[in-house]
Amino acid sequence: EAQVTQNPRYLITVTGKKLTVTCSQNMNHEYMSWYRQDPGLGLRQIYYSMNVEVTDKGDVPEGYKVSRKEKRNFPLILESPSPNQTSLYFCASSFVGAETEAFFGQGTRLTVV
Amino acid sequence: GESVGLHLPTLSVQEGDNSIINCAYSNSASDYFIWYKQESGKGPQFIIDIRSNMDKRQGQRVTVLLNKTVKHLSLQIAATQPGDSAVYFCAENKASGGGADGLTFGKGTHLIIQP
Numbered sequence: 001e002a003q004v005t006q007n008p009r010y011l012i013t014v015t016g017k018k019l020t021v022t023c024s025q026n027m028n029h030e031y032m033s034w035y036r037q038d039p040g041l042g043l044r045q046i047y048y049s050m051n052v053e054v055t056d057k058g059d060v061p062e063g064y065k066v067s068r069k070e071k072r073n074f075p076l077i078l079e080s081p082s083p084n085q086t087s088l089y090f091c092a093s094s095f096v097g098a099e100t101e102a103f104f105g106q107g108t109r110l111t112v113v
Numbered sequence: 114g115e116s117v118g119l120h121l122p123t124l125s126v127q128e129g130d131n132s133i134i135n136c137a138y139s140n141s142a143s144d145y146f147i148w149y150k151q152e153s154g155k156g157p158q159f160i161i162d163i164r165s166n167m168d169k170r171q172g173q174r175v176t177v178l179l180n181k182t183v184k185h186l187s188l189q190i191a192a193t194q195p196g197d198s199a200v201y202f203c204a205e206n207k208a209s210g211g212g213a214d215g216l217t218f219g220k221g222t223h224l225i226i227q228p
Contacts, residue, residue, distance in 0.1 A: 004156075033215055042202065043157070043218040058215055090156050100147045100206050102216065104156030 002027050006091050006105035013081055013112055021076045021108050023091030029103075030096045032074040033058065034066065036087040037107075043090065049074055050096055081112040125225040132193050134222045136186040136203035143205035146179060147216065148188045152199045160188070160201075190224075198226045 004025045013019055025032065033048035035058075045058030049068040063085055065077040074093075078085060088109050092102040126132045138146065144165055149157040163170045163177045163186075170177050176189040186203050200221040 035218075040220065042220040043216075045215040045217075048215050059217075092156075099215065100145045100162040100204075101159045102157075104158070106154075107156050 002103065004091055004093050004103050004105040006089070006108050008108060009106060010109050011111070013110070015082055015112055016080050019078050019081060019110075021078075021089060021091075021110070023074045023076065023093075023105060024072050025074075025091075025093040025103070026072065027093060027103065028071065029093035030071070031099055031102075032068065032091065032093045033102070034064070034074070034076045035090045035092065036060065036085075037090060038087050046076070046089075081110075083112045086110060086112050122221070123223045123225065125227055126193055127227050128195060129192055132188075132190040132197070132224060134188045134190075134201050134203075134224065136188075136219055138184050138186060138203070138205055138219075140205060140217070141181070141184065145206040146177070146186050147204045147206065148175075148177060148186075149202045149204060149218075150199045151202065151221070157202060193224075193226050195226050195228070197224060199224060 007022045030051045034046040035043040037043045044060045047066040049055045091105040094102040145162050147162040148160040151157045161172045161177050163179050174191045178187045200223050202221045203219045204216040
């Protein structure tokens, strides 16, 4: 089954404790991206990657890092999480040239206390 | 600035009626405009897109209309069903020529289907 898998689905952590949210896709997509979804603000892009070892900032990259060492994986790293990073995070993937038809993961609900 | 927004946060319709969800945009340079559906507890799901040089595109029970004169996008859902209950987002593809800056989403409209 074609899918984008995020882990964990739910996470509660404390301020300053480094964490990683993993994202994996099995569709051989070149393009992967991370979004955060907040009430009243919709989805905002954090980072994206057009292929292995190619990453770029989205609209709200501050406080986040990503890496793309393999085509299928695109982890999101919070080196020092803060409460304002409490949000619902989505990973998405697509073929380059077909970015409008993105496949989204189920989401990761992160709470930073 | 660039923005994609929706006119109403909530839309309630009777089952079987047609629904129209509206969206305004400000970035005339976008190549594509897209509609996504997000059901409770799930990630957004692609419904339909329309290229900026078109004014209408039809899918299965859905039609997207693009009015570039007034920068308005709408999604029409025919004969709404309980499974259509969700939040609907309009989005635009920021890059042109097949590039991949990503999608800019509006804030969403919650479609509620009344039995």
